[in-house]
Each structure stands twice: as C-alpha cells, then as structure tokens.
Amino acid sequence: MRRRAATATATATAATAFSAVLAVTALAAPATGAPKIDSGTKFWNIDVNHNRDYTVSVESTQKRVFTVGATVTDPSGVRSVSYELWHGKSRASADGLMVGAAHCVPLNETASFCEALVTADPKVNLRSNALAGVWTITPVAVDGDGNVTRGNGAYLARITRHTSMSQTVATPQPVKKGANLTVKARMTVASWEKRADAPLIGHQVLLQYRKGTSGPFVTVKKIKTDRNGWASATVKATADGAYRYNFAGTSLTTATIGWADFVDVR
Template sequence: MRRRATAAIATAAAFSAVLAVAALAAPAAGAGQDDSGTKFWNIDVNHDRDYTVGVEAARKRVFSVSATVTDPSGVQGVSYELWHGTERAKADGVMTASSHCVKLNETTSFCEALLTADPNVNLRSNALAGVWILTPVATDGAGNVTRGDGAYFARIKRQTYMSQTVATPQTVKKGQNLTVKARMTVASWEQRKDVPLIGHQVVLQYRKGTSGPFTTLKKIKTDRNGWATTTVPATADGSYRYDFATTSLTQATTGSADYVDVK
C-alpha cells in the first residue's frame, strides 16, 4: 500500500464561501502531485446548504457527512476527519468517523458517516465554535490511501434560543405604546448550560392581522441579561416577534410571536 498526495476534488457548484482558514489547510505550492485518480464529489454536511451544525450546551449532536467517491480501481473505504485550527498537526479539536459505502458502479461509491459533536468530549471550549476543516480519506480498490485536504469545511455553532415574545399592555388602544420584550440565550459548552447572549443585535418584527409576512420594525441589542426590550406604537391588530440572524459562531433563531388586540 502507498499513501497518495492530496486527491483531486470537485463539486457540483463552486465553493465561493470557503473561508481563509480552509486555505491554510491546502497543500503548499510545489507539493507532490496526485496521480491516484481518486475524486470526492458533492460533499454534504448535516444536509445543510451552509454546512452548519448547531450544538446544545450539554448534549451531543450526531450529524452526517457524505460524499460520492470515485477511483479507477474502485473504492474500498472512506473515513472523514473534521478538525479545528490553523493546521492539522496543531488542531485543538478533532472529530473522526468511518463511513458506510454503497457501491454505485465499479469505480464509484456513495459514502456516509455519522460524526458526533459533544460538549463533554470534543467541544469543551466555546472557542471551538466556527469553521472546522473537513478532510475525507479514501482507500481505493488497490489499498492506496488518498487524503482530500483543504477544500471542504463545516461550521460548528453554539445553539441559540429566543424566549416567547411578550407585548404589553394587552389590550391596547391605537396609538398607545407597546413594550415588547424577549430574552436570548446561547449554549455555553464550557459551563454546560445556556447563558445570556449579551450585546447582540436582534430585530423586532411585526405582522398585521393573522397571516402574511413579518416586516422589521427595529434593530435592538440585547442587554447584559440577554433581554431585548423596546417600545412601539400600536397601529392595528397583529403579532410581534424577535428574530436573531446567524453569526459565524452562533445559530440563527426566531422567537414565538405575541398577538395584540388594538382597540
């Protein structure tokens, strides 16, 4: 058996969103050329278009990683490495798993694995939130090993939560101010519990009546206890809710709406 250099890698669509940290994992200029013919196609992480996995404070999260793998001599097996850091040798977080491969034809297999992100094992620091580099490792029909370094990634994020939105008073006169509040928390892998999400922007949204789209009324930052609080004039019967957009480290979330009768 011989170990091959980085495999040729292709996708159905260009990975324009690959971050700079992924580039650090790519082979240096002048590295040995791959002559294996092994290719990894259509890599999928968690069946999510942004390759994102949200992880709670103290509960492990099992998620899938898959690829279509082809080699002229066939595919014997594939495993996946997911690691965090600027280079694999100094990674401060690692997840690995062997895949189950289904043979599509003599040269091509679909290989899927289940990886586990666990705050009690491999996510003990909040600093591990963000981009993780994904390296598929294939063994072809002749026993040669090929690593697909530097082209794929996953986003491992801290799960966020928005409480039920509360608008007061109920009922309210038209033109009277409503106070609208909700609380945001985020998973702390270090503390194994949810903690206030402090100083992050959320948007207050409103939907007139009982159907139709929500529109944004205001942008507000959460306070030191995670609360978003603001006032708005009541104009018509409708629902209010807070929405939090994703960041590079935290998942997006939307709170449940509160319906208000306006007299």
C-alpha cells in the same frame, strides 16, 4: 394576551459564499507513507448534514450526530473511507477533532457513495466555546489495491452554538390605540464550557410586526440585547397584530425567530 406561533428557520449569514467554497471538487493527494502515489483517487461533492449551508448547530449539553458524505472514485475501486473534521490553523496543531467511519455503497466498479455519522459532543470534543466556527474536513480513502489517500481541498463545515429565544411578551394588554406598548424577549446561547445556556449579550435582534393575522412580518426596530440577554422596545399601538423578535445569527451562532405575541388594540 393572545399568542400566535410564528417560527421559521433562518439561513446563516454568508451561507451562499460558504456553500460555493464547499462545492469545490479537489484532486486528492496521497498520505505520507502510502504504498504508492495514488493520483487516481478523487472526492466529489463533499456534503455536510444534507444542508446547503454546511452548518451544524450544537446545544449546550446534548450531543449532535450529523452526516458527512461524498462520492469517491478510484480506478481500482473503493475499499473504505473515513472523514476527519479538525479545528485550527493546521491538522498538526488542531485544537479540536471529530472522526467518522463511512459506510460505502458502490455506484459502479470505480465509484462509491460514502457517508459517515459524526458526533459533536460538548462533553467530549466541544468543551470550549472557541471551537465554534469553521472546521476543515479531511477525507481519507483506501482504494481496492490498499493505497491510502488523504484529500486536500476546500472541504469545510461550520459548527455553531445553538441559540434560543423566549416567547415574545407585549404589555399592557389589551392596549388603547396610540398608547405605548413594551415588547420583550430573552435570548440565550449554548455555552459548551458551562454546559448550560447563557445570555446572548450585545447582539442585534429585529423587532418585527404583522398587522392582523396574516401577511409578512415587517421590521420596525433594531435592538441590542442587554447583559442578561433581554431585548426590549417601546412602540405605539396602532392596530391588532403580532410582534416578534428575529435573530439573524452569526458565523458562530445559529439564527432563530421567537414566538409572536398577538396584541389586542382597542
């Protein structure tokens, strides 16, 4: 069996639409109890993990530290900023919460770029698989006069369960031209509840083939993983080439592409 690496990072589904929502700039509204209405504070270009799809993938046991940043402006300047990420229908009824205090770098007298490190940890704030999905970001700013403003708007992040795929294995090898070839790989997904990887059951993966040693991979079959996470398909051996499985991901799980197995056809 000759194996050749074929890895890539796939974009999460609906990333384009999701990014468009996140790009919305909103005028911040004051918090209850603030010293005065501070309509001058604004948050611009909320950014998550320096990533266009605003997605953070978290494994089953390892905590993941990621960035949340924005440009914050106020006529009196910016004293401090923090970011609250919460999961649920409202902040008051949230079933998940992450907070990060930002380090602010002044851009001029009225604007600062403020970025925080936020930690997603299965042992602390991601104890349930139900917490995968969209989280709302609430930026909180204190201006130069001490007024507190909590941002309102379409500030979102996506926290997903990390997926893994085993090495693709094609058997038998070497194989005669025209004979059946069985191609297998196993998919797992992070279980934050069990703090271990679990089989990814009933999800579609693409069996892909590349003739020879270069060129694009072409999808030849669509397979659903079984109760143990295995994808298995039978194909006719036609020529030397590589087989791999490709998982496009979902709104709750990350995409992944398995290592390819090069097949010697005789």
